[in-house]
Amino acid sequence: MNLHHHDGSCGHSCCLRVENLSVTLGADTILSHINLHVHCGQMVALIGPNGAGKSTFLKAVLGQREYSGVIAFSEAGQRSKKPRIGYVPQSPAFDPSDPVSVSDLFACCMSKRPAFLGLGSAMRRTVLDCLERVHGQDLIDKRVGTLSGGELQRVLLALALEPLPNILILDEPLSGVDVEGMETLMDMLDEIRREYDLSILMTTHDFSLLPRYADQVVLIDRTVRRQGKPAEVLDSPEFHQVFHMRGGSV
């Protein structure tokens, strides 16, 4: 919709602005009047019960879902532009029988040369460089269907970081990952956002690590019920209301 009324005037050098975002499916309203700012270098966690519209929100930002309202991105001194988004989809999603190696997956995403002809040595070096960002060089020849939850998340993360995005979006990155793997992954995300100054937007059902890592937590239940610092949201009456009501009724 119309971008001209707002011009990235939120005082930060770069910012993803979501204003008055609504998504409907037929007569159902899935999301209504969502307002959210994500600044660069920030890690923002979206939380909410199942069916609250978290994934729909991510899809709208990714441009995979029609919406009304404004989703805009601006960088210091520049007009609003389309941000480059790196996306880590929800896992598990690969067929364990697919004969696709990690290097094949990268080649399919990044190279024009058909992956079935094999990777050239230059491409293989590029893939190793990408995997190095997530300390996963040893995974290059493994089949994607045989990776553990944590390994798969790291591979998908490495893929989302090439080319380097403005915003990194992760859908439930912690599901299917063991406790130790979770901390490794969150440490890695923390390192990445500092090193590359990019914004991270993620959905999660695991709240234990949020106070340590997230800058902002947004509680969504069809609309934003509460947003702010992790402790503030996790202690709020809205948080208890949303989760206890749903928890008791199911």
Add this chain to the structure above:
Amino acid sequence: MSLWYALCDLLPVEMLHWDFMKNAFLALLLMAPLFGLLSTMVVTGKMSFFSDALGHSAFTGIAIGAIFGLAAPTWAAVGFSVAFALLFCYVKSRSNQAAETLIGVFSSSAVALGIFVATLGGGSFTKYNTYLIGDILSVTPEEIGLLVLVLAGVLVFWILCANRLTLTAIHPQLASSRGIPVGLSQTLFLVAIAVVVTLCISSVGLLILNSLLVLPGAAARNVARNLKQYHGFSVLFALLAGIGGLVASYYTECSAGAAISLLLALVFAVTFCLRKRRL
């Protein structure tokens, strides 16, 4: 063709003294890599059942073309198959039913329509049997020319689109987030399969077509660890079974299509056992 015949005559192989065997041999050398390639994507994209349904729709198209006295029923069949594939993609994108359910709906409707049209007014169904069982031994040099064109077309399509098609097949959300038009890629692939299946069906028959579209890829998956091996094994298995089946049919006087399909099944069984041992 005369060059190929001369080449065959140089080989000290008895069965290649016959022109129809020379034709069938060349047709298989062209078809095996073609279907070996397509098979990898059919299996990865979980479209085995769809390619089977397409074969039936092609037969219906031929029946319709023949009834209306069209000069070239094959082209009527291509038109019908492409329409079938496009309609299927449209309904699939608008429906929340499983793909296999919709394939069942389309497949039985197409077959019923074909039989209805073919038997209308007391017509006989038997003359269409050649399309269902088919015979690679009766392939003509003109049909081989067509196979060359189809193979060239598929190779170009493959080199341009394989990466996108693979990504779409293994992870549609990831593909879409990287700017690949997922719906368009899937439709394009199904239309390509529709055209290939229909153009090849009248010369080689439905049985061999469906087994070549599914079994090489399925067998290759048992042993391949990456895409290069997957494609390599699939083409190799298709070639081995194709040539082996032709030789077997010459010496045992059985249907070449059946021999090729059975050999492919054997390859699947062997690779299946190897896979178990490796794990």
